[in-house]
Amino acid sequence: MSSPQRADRAPHPSDRVVTSLRERKKAKTRRTIQEEALRLFAEQGYDATTVEQIAEAAEVSPSTFFRYFPTKEDVVTQDDYDPILLEAIRAQPPDLPPLTALRAAFRTAFESMGPEELDRTLARTKLSTSVPALRARITEGLFATIEMLAGAMAERAGRDRRSPAVRALVGAVMGVMLASLFTWVEQNGRTPLPVLLDEALGYLEAGLPI
Amino acid sequence: MSSPQRADRAPHPSDRVVTSLRERKKAKTRRTIQEEALRLFAEQGYDATTVEQIAEAAEVSPSTFFRYFPTKEDVVTQDDYDPILLEAIRAQPPDLPPLTALRAAFRTAFESMGPEELDRTLARTKLSTSVPALRARITEGLFATIEMLAGAMAERAGRDRRSPAVRALVGAVMGVMLASLFTWVEQNGRTPLPVLLDEALGYLEAGLPI
DNA sequence: CCATGAATTGATAGTAACTATCAAAAACTA
DNA sequence: TAGTTTTTGATAGTTACTATCAATTCATGG
Numbered sequence: 001m002s003s004p005q006r007a008d009r010a011p012h013p014s015d016r017v018v019t020s021l022r023e024r025k026k027a028k029t030r031r032t033i034q035e036e037a038l039r040l041f042a043e044q045g046y047d048a049t050t051v052e053q054i055a056e057a058a059e060v061s062p063s064t065f066f067r068y069f070p071t072k073e074d075v076v077t078q079d080d081y082d083p084i085l086l087e088a089i090r091a092q093p094p095d096l097p098p099l100t101a102l103r104a105a106f107r108t109a110f111e112s113m114g115p116e117e118l119d120r121t122l123a124r125t126k127l128s129t130s131v132p133a134l135r136a137r138i139t140e141g142l143f144a145t146i147e148m149l150a151g152a153m154a155e156r157a158g159r160d161r162r163s164p165a166v167r168a169l170v171g172a173v174m175g176v177m178l179a180s181l182f183t184w185v186e187q188n189g190r191t192p193l194p195v196l197l198d199e200a201l202g203y204l205e206a207g208l209p210i
Numbered sequence: 211m212s213s214p215q216r217a218d219r220a221p222h223p224s225d226r227v228v229t230s231l232r233e234r235k236k237a238k239t240r241r242t243i244q245e246e247a248l249r250l251f252a253e254q255g256y257d258a259t260t261v262e263q264i265a266e267a268a269e270v271s272p273s274t275f276f277r278y279f280p281t282k283e284d285v286v287t288q289d290d291y292d293p294i295l296l297e298a299i300r301a302q303p304p305d306l307p308p309l310t311a312l313r314a315a316f317r318t319a320f321e322s323m324g325p326e327e328l329d330r331t332l333a334r335t336k337l338s339t340s341v342p343a344l345r346a347r348i349t350e351g352l353f354a355t356i357e358m359l360a361g362a363m364a365e366r367a368g369r370d371r372r373s374p375a376v377r378a379l380v381g382a383v384m385g386v387m388l389a390s391l392f393t394w395v396e397q398n399g400r401t402p403l404p405v406l407l408d409e410a411l412g413y414l415e416a417g418l419p420i
Numbered sequence: 421c422c423a424t425g426a427a428t429t430g431a432t433a434g435t436a437a438c439t440a441t442c443a444a445a446a447a448c449t450a
Numbered sequence: 451t452a453g454t455t456t457t458t459g460a461t462a463g464t465t466a467c468t469a470t471c472a473a474t475t476c477a478t479g480g
Binding site for chain 1: 467475
């Protein structure tokens with residue numbers, strides 16, 4: 001639901017990994033930094049919180065902070081949903097029309113998220129939509145998602161991913177994704193995101209009747 | 211075709227303004243800063259060019275630079291197309307369906323741009339799509355455009371601007387706008403932007419058939 | 421268990437984009 | 451021409467981020 005991914009993906013419930021002490025420590029440090037950062041952001045606001053403060057709260061040096069998160073923004077916006085979504089798309093029956101497949105994929109992808117993860121995502125997204133720098137970053141991250149979607153849709157439709165039709169499709173999808181995201185936050189998560197998304201994609205399929 | 215606007219809008223051919231010496235000087239300074247900045251960006255790249263260099267080339271102090279452009283990004287991304295587009299939408303017959311009205315509005319808005327302005331816009335857009343920081347900024351600027359469009363569309367359709375249908379419409383439009391922008395740049399402006407946009411909006415109207 | 425190599429960390433120093441402030445200079449006004 | 455307002459430049463910060471290197475911590479083969 002946001003921006004770039006890091007090289008080593010976040011462990012998803014599915015993959016059981018053998019963790020050396022080193023790996024475990026790194027994972028813990030990363031988690032601590034992120035938790036402390038989000039706490040401080042909630043307490044004092046994003047802009048008013050310095051990286052130095054975060055580092056101190058997480059008991060690491062600023063250098064280490066930047067080793068884990070290339071920018072302050074990344075503490076909030078980094079996630080790993082793209083590969084999950086991609087997998088969900090690939091899992092759809094190949095004869096489904098692209099938009100329909102996409103709707104189904106979003107649904108299954110979101111259903112795999114536990115309620116506590118949804119809560120965390122809502123909180124992060126709330127922050128992301130309210131701070132301009134984060135909003136820019138999250139939107140920028142959508143370009144990667146678009147690229148991924150374009151590939152998946154083109155593959156499915158047997159078209160060039162650079163064709164205007166594919167581009168229009170994917171652009172429109174990204175647009176409604178963003179719009180749904182904002183509605184979701186605005187409603188404080190009342191309507192589940194997948195439902196909002198599904199509705200919006202429904203409008204798309206119908207040619208945006210108004 | 212990009213991001214935020216400044217308080218005092220750029221003079222468009224249409225409005226003849228009485229300019230005091232002060233106004234003229236300010237306009238000239240602004241123009242010089244922007245020209246020198248774009249020149250330096252083209253010569254050395256965006257990131258490699260410092261504000262200090264721009265200020266020196268434009269023969270002003272760095273302080274003055276920041277008075278005219280709040281961020282380095284704004285030198286590239288600032289423009290004033292929103293009000294023009296809004297006007298063009300309002301000028302459409304009220305019985306036209308929203309998407310159709312929008313297509314027509316884009317067409318007329320772009321036709322009002324001279325070829326040399328189109329060239330400058332292409333150059334700026336090219337830069338904006340290639341530098342991540344600028345891309346983020348330009349996309350962020352689209353939120354303002356979205357808000358504007360949502361208002362105009364809601365008004366036209368007699369609906370709440372926060373309704374899911376309006377949001378989906380506007381989000382989708384922004385998405386295809388972005389997609390068209392990228393195609394435009396990628397093709398080096400070969401196909402005129404209004405044509406690309408018109409095509410893309412056509413796909414939208416047809417329910418994105420693929 | 422220990423020595424050697426590799427990965428991780430923290431300290432230091434530096435760059436560059438911005439912000440705030442204030443006095444000097446320029447332009448407007450009467 | 452004198453007084454007022456606007457614009458400017460200089461100065462001194464702050465903060466995100468980069469590069470580098472020595473010290474520390476973990477891994478591993480003997």
